[in-house]
Amino acid sequence: MYYVGVDIGGTTIKAGIVDSSGAILAKSAIITEKIAPEKQMEKVGEQILKLLQSSNLSFDDVLGIGVGCPGAINGKRGIVGYSSNLKWTDFHLKETLERVTGKSVRVANDADAATLGEVIFGVAKDYNTVIMLTLGTGVGGGIVIDKKLYEGTNGMVGELGHITLRANGLPCGCGRKGCFEQYASATALIRITKEAMLKNKNSALWQAVDNDLEKVDGKTAFALAKQGDKTAIKVVDKYVSYLSEGCLDYCNIFRPDAIVFGGGISKEGKYLTDKVVDYLEKYEYGYRGTPKTAILTATLKNDAGIIGAASLVAEEF
Ligand SMILES: [Zn+2]
Structure with missing residues (x-):
């Protein structure tokens, strides 16, 4: 069938x-x-x-x-x-x-x-309870509990990009302030990259985009961080800290078997997931013996x- x-x-x-x-x-x-x-x-x-x-x-x-x-x-x-x-x-x-x-x-x-x-x-077929975060223009996602999609009362569930990461932080399209999406989306990464470039005129990030800020995309900082550019490394670390803080919240609420990253930023694969795991390890992710959550990259593309x-x-x- x-x-x-x-x-x-x-x-x-x-x-x-x-x-x-x-x-x-x-x-x-x-x-x-x-x-x-x-x-x-x-x-x-x-x-x-x-x-x-x-x-x-x-x-x-x-x-x-x-x-x-x-x-x-x-x-x-x-x-x-x-x-x-x-x-x-x-x-x-x-x-x-x-x-x-x-x-x-x-x-x-x-x-x-x-x-x-x-x-x-x-990628998560060996796991039962899974949170997926789609890291694109915004941050979307879904929640699967014991292999069943969690659908809430009447839909509108899984708005995982709209938890508060920073009280009174950046305004969000949803009407609130400081949403996770404003810090962990590809749009946010581009903003963080541009801000860092304006403060660091000597960064190799400028050559990578032909001195044109408008050419910065979600891959720019990752590409230059891999080459050792200090400003780019700081941008990636900052982005990873925001993304990981959100993941820590989802771990504390659901303690899922796995968190799966999808969307454009997830193409960084293991380079990104290893950094997130390092951050989680450092900040109480296996808190008092709680089970650790696998961090994976979506494969269905x-x-x-x-x-x-x-x-x-x-x-x-
Ligand atoms: Zn929001």
Whole structure:
């Protein structure tokens, strides 16, 4: 039997047929059109049917359809409460796609689905309770407890970027101040890098970006730190301290078996995770004999959306 995973994004909708080992048999992408979501779901139904036909399968071979969608999702009812990317409000996605396909549908926020994907098919499959932090433009994430996605009361769960790291700190888009996201996202790392460069005109960071601050990205400080530039090393250490302080909070709340980093910054891999582990060791992470948490890098990468969505179905079997 197979799972179908659908990853809805602001510009494309990716769908794939996934087997019980998490391998993708066939996948495709269609454009996210500016049409009523009900009409869009009819197109997703056709997209899935074509994929099944290309794999010599039918809907009878499918256990269910998982859908990852950006925004505030009520997973239990399968409703997209609000998605600013898609401009969908109170859309009954589960009900609509079930009517179109005749299969059972499960919907979750895309970051939550990606977290479950890493636990069922990815780097964290040997772990039961896992927190994932997606280190990108913002900080997203998900919570899996005993191999089950934690969905909260009516969605809006796993807003892991919006815990307070600094009381009365930097303003955040969510309306609060000092959120973790303002210190641990790629956007934050870029800001910290620029601030350090302005104070250190002799840093090799300047040559790395042709003396153009606008060319600083999330990789700049890491690349120069690896070459031994003192300013870059300080930037990376500062970033690691912020990220690790957040991880310590998640360790103290959940004591998860693992924390998985995803998103652009996670591409630093072991260079980043080793530094975080060093910080955690130094600051009471194995506090009074509490179990230590593995720090891992997400492995599903480009297919994380499809496989994560498929894992919503796999989790139930
Ligand atoms: Zn916030």
